[in-house]
Amino acid sequence: MRLHVGCAQWTHPAWPQPPRAKLASYASWVNAVESNTTFYGIPARSSVESWAAQTPPDFRFVVKLPQIITHERRLNDIAAPFHAFAAAVEPLGLRNHAMWVQLPASFAPADLGILDAFLRGAPREHRYAVEVRHRAFFDDPRAAAALEQLLLRAGAEWVPFDTLTLFGQPATSLAERDAWMKKPRVGRRTVALTGAPIVRYIGRDSVPETVAGWEYLVELVVGWLGEGRSPTIFLHTPDNVEALNLARRFHAAVRELVPTLGTLPEPVSVEPPTLF
Template structure:
């Protein structure tokens, strides 16, 4: 499935690494399954960010980095997803943990405590920290999801699990990450992501490399949402569209 995916998309949000470590043989298979220009974006395990609260994990983190080192040439970013309980008072702890990561890995950081969205000193200090070290602030756009009436099991479950945080758009480094959680009606998403189209075009003109990941409540229509977005982006240069016509029937069976 990853090989088929890599023929269409050029990156993937590696969520499984958040919960469990793969075997070394699996790492090798992942490397071989995708093209040379494909970029993985793996989440740093939750045992560091949630269970250990970013403390006393240097040795364990080194083991994890050694495990993934064969994939480093194809890793676009690693993603540090912090729990809602991680408030601005722990910024120093975040800084110390991030300093343990090798400079060759780009880093994106996702915060969920509302203190990081206060448009005051807390958020300013956080953004300055990210910019100083060329870390990317991950932007979670869940507005479309929470605009829906929770009348299906998938939407109810997604609204219970996804964070409802303000959307503050800022590129703190050269590879901003957008995690977009769409509404179930594909066309209704256009009103929500229209501002993103101009922002992404601007970032590309500035030489940035934005990462955009699409989700829906059950993720069944996420590939179709990605195709619609890319078509609406309408770039002039060569961008491969998800689900070319000759592959659409085959690929739909994968999701």
């Protein structure tokens, strides 16, 4: 029984990290990460080899497919870039927990045939997790059911991005205002389709408000663990200053209710720089 927790990035100016091996330092705090950098281009294989070398075997990467696949070509005629991407991230091995298919907000229920064809033809050695942002998938039960059935047939997971806490009150900081402009306003999902559900949760700059908003998610994860599932939860805030601490705090909250849950690693201390 294992719960993986992490953040949307593995480095932040506010986090205590050494100048080098920042990923290794991050991996001493939590056991998963969203690989958002891969959205902007296929990484060099040497870079991915470094990622693998800095993380333990049970660390989880959820690697986002490059935008050329999901946004520019919208899953059409993507055999070449997909295989190039899969080859680039191959050094992660089992650390590559899922290929994250984040689709643009314009990807509507009418486009489900394209997603179905992609998942049918995708290499089976990878797990796939799909994130949609079109409001119809959350507001129209028929559209939601159609997507669920498609994903179930493919053995893929639906990745919800829970933004309700973020939008629960007016923005009070520049970071929250920026998040209000960029993050999707979609309904909350609490259904797991596979044994490895993934949830992205974004709170607010206020730690108490963020913690209060995730109470339902703690209970949900406890239930999933009881069903034998192995969830991965990513904790965000608008500025992400406290995200690393919040991820550990979330894990601790679940462990209070599931004492048999494995522990997170002990963070590596970062010594202040010296002159000698």
